[in-house]
Amino acid sequence: MPRFPDSPTSALIHAASKGGKQYDKRSADAEHRSTRRGQVTREDLEGPYPGPLDTDSSALETFSTPEYDADHGPSEGVEQDPTPHDPTQPGPGQRWSTWRSVAKGQRGPDPLPEWVVTRDAAIDTELGILKTGKEADAFLVERAVPPGADASSDGGPDLALDQAATRCLLVAKRYRSLEHGQFHRGSEYTEGRTVRRTRDQRAMEDRKSAWGRAVSATQWADAEFVALREAWSAGAPVPYPVQIDGTEVLMEFIGTEETDDLGRTQAVAAPRxxxxxxxxxxxxxxxxxxxxxxxxxxxxxxxxxxxxxxxxxxxxxxxxxxxxxxxxxxxxxxxxxxxxxxxxxxxxxxxxxxxxxxxxxxxxxxxxxxxx
The missing domain is CATH 1.10.510.10 (Transferase(Phosphotransferase) domain 1)
Incomplete structure (x- = not known):
């Protein structure tokens, strides 16, 4: 899955330690060396690397995101690149929509809600971090079709092109590998679960191997996506699961958007x-x-x-x-x-x-x- 490019630091919300001190974002080279040491390849993981923020699992939660323009992404505090940028192409902190890059079985259940953006020209923009957890971090992502972009769609025969959604807010939940997580009660929950390949099952039982840690990380993501699909289809009050790609689950954002007098929009997650x-x-x-x-x-x-x-x-x-x-x-x-x-x-x-x-x-x- 395409990874988000390094996003502008000021466009994201940084997690704080218990003492309130903010972490400095490491350079791309340092991050690359630390995350790659002793791990399997990206192709083996079959999913994204951890997001651009190096957050701590004991960090405080943030329930709102930075102010941003609903049509063009973050509106304040973002350093502007002097080089002219084509708005129809991904920029810093953006990537092409991954809707088409995943198989049909990795997408949410039918009927597909009308608000889900399926157009090929859509761009995913990372707006900030919503929550850190023991095994995963949740980021707010805007999936939108920029003005002037190609209006192609993968909405299906029942979704007219002029009715297809052009913008939606999603939560990208990205699972960490075992060495970066602090979820220690895994065996209580995974007892009785099986995986398709016996090789993967043996690897999961060997937590010292890099492959075993990688498979375990994808297992948690798979378990949540499958549970959300079945629960949503059966009428349970859960977020709609949009898609899964490796260790990243994209799902419905639960919350509201508020606009101030200057037309700036802020997304606010629903409280617990x-x-x-x-x-x-x-x-x-x-x-x-x-x-x-x-x-x-x-x-x-x-x-x-x-x-x-x-x-x-x-x-x-x-x-x-x-x-x-x-x-x-x-x-x-x-x-x-x-x-x-x-x-x-x-x-x-x-x-x-x-x-x-x-x-x-x-x-x-x-x-x-x-x-x-």
Whole structure:
């Protein structure tokens, strides 16, 4: 997959350490030497290198992105290249849309939402970092067709060319290899999972090999994409999975865009459930939406595996469940009952603390009944 060129430092949000000190972006040469040492080739990884920011997993989160012009990308603080640039060609921090570069099975399920940009002339622009995590980082990406570009489309026969979307915001979730991640409970979630090739399965069991670490990284991305595809198709409140390319999953951005008096636009991600204080009526609605989502997953044979108010977004009056790489197979995983019960107790504790009378054991029993 084409990697984003090094983006202008001022156009991205830098993660901060616990002490608040910002990290300096390393030079391209230093980054290249450090990331390549002792690792497999890019062709072996079959996915992107880590994004242009070298973020720390203990970093603080950022919930909004820099101001940018909705038609032309970042609008302030970006150093201008004195050389004239063709707006129909990728510039710094941009790449051609990767929609056409992935197989049909690596794209989201049908029906394809109308907002998804499928045109060949679309350019992906990296706008900033949304979140850092134990195993992956999430970046905000704008996929848009520049004015004056070729209007070719891959929308399919049911999508008229003049109705095809020309701009959308996506979240690019990029998984790190094991040596760069801090996710230490992997075996609890991956028990019972299989991969297509026995060679890859043996490699995953050998965490000392570079190939094994590479396969493990793609396994987490594959698991989340497959879970999102099935959950979205079944009606669960999850982001629409646009596509997967190696260790990068592109999915729907959950949030809003705000425009100031000068016409500058800022994308603001929906807050996590733990940060909102809903009214009594909205709290009950949230509970109904959440139990519906958990029921859909259970009927598919899944438990979220790490469900908590931190992995649920409150987008106005609707809830959206996120972060599904650790989904557990309720039939094949010997730890599945414990994992599902933990999910039930965690979310019930949050609702109970806010005055809603809910029973974790009753929820657990109901989900098991729907699963089997």
């Amino acid at each position: 459930l733990t940060r909102v204080r809903p009214s009594d009526d909205l709290l009950e609605s949230y509970w109904e939406q959440l139990t519906h989502g958990m029921s859909v997953l259970a009927r598919l044979g899944f438990a979220h595996g790490d469900l908590s108010p931190y992995n649920i977004l409150a987008d106005g009056e609707r809830l959206v469940i996120i972060d599904l790489p650790q989904v557990v197979d309720l039939a094949a995983n010997p730890f599945s009952s414990d994992v599902l019960l933990r999910d039930c107790r965690t979310v019930c504790d949050w609702f109970t603390a806010r005055g809603l009378d809910v029973d974790a054991d009753a929820l657990f029993a109901d989900l098991l009944a729907q699963a089997f």
